[in-house]
Amino acid sequence: MEQAEVIAHSYDWGDDGRDGLCITYTYEGIIYFAYAHVNTHYTPSYPYNKVRSVATHELGHSVGLDEMGTGFAVVMNYASNWRYDEWGVYTPQSDDIDGLYDLYY
Ligand SMILES: [Zn+2]
Numbered sequence: 001m002e003q004a005e006v007i008a009h010s011y012d013w014g015d016d017g018r019d020g021l022c023i024t025y026t027y028e029g030i031i032y033f034a035y036a037h038v039n040t041h042y043t044p045s046y047p048y049n050k051v052r053s054v055a056t057h058e059l060g061h062s063v064g065l066d067e068m069g070t071g072f073a074v075v076m077n078y079a080s081n082w083r084y085d086e087w088g089v090y091t092p093q094s095d096d097i098d099g100l101y102d103l104y105y
Pocket of ligand 1: 057061067077078
């Protein structure tokens with residue numbers, strides 16, 4: 001399999017504590033399809049770059065990256081109130097990129 005399809009969109013799925021969500025479909029361990037969602041229940045009150053932080057995080061899942069914990073100033077940190085509000089992260093950081101190299105090279 002040489003390519004996957006990723007659909008990114010935003011909608012309001014309500015007050016469940018999640019400002020983003022990514023659902024991936026895999027075959028033999030390889031992602032072939034992903035939905036990367038931004039929850040507009042929360043994001044209209046966010047600064048522009050915090051919305052980017054949510055979207056970039058979910059797109060990170062769509063290419064196979066997992067969550068990282070609160071101690072890491074990376075876009076794959078699971079909580080936007082840490083990665084953006086604490087550290088201003090909204091683009092892939094070197095540890096995120098290292099994760100991609102581990103997956104694809
Ligand atoms: Zn996540």
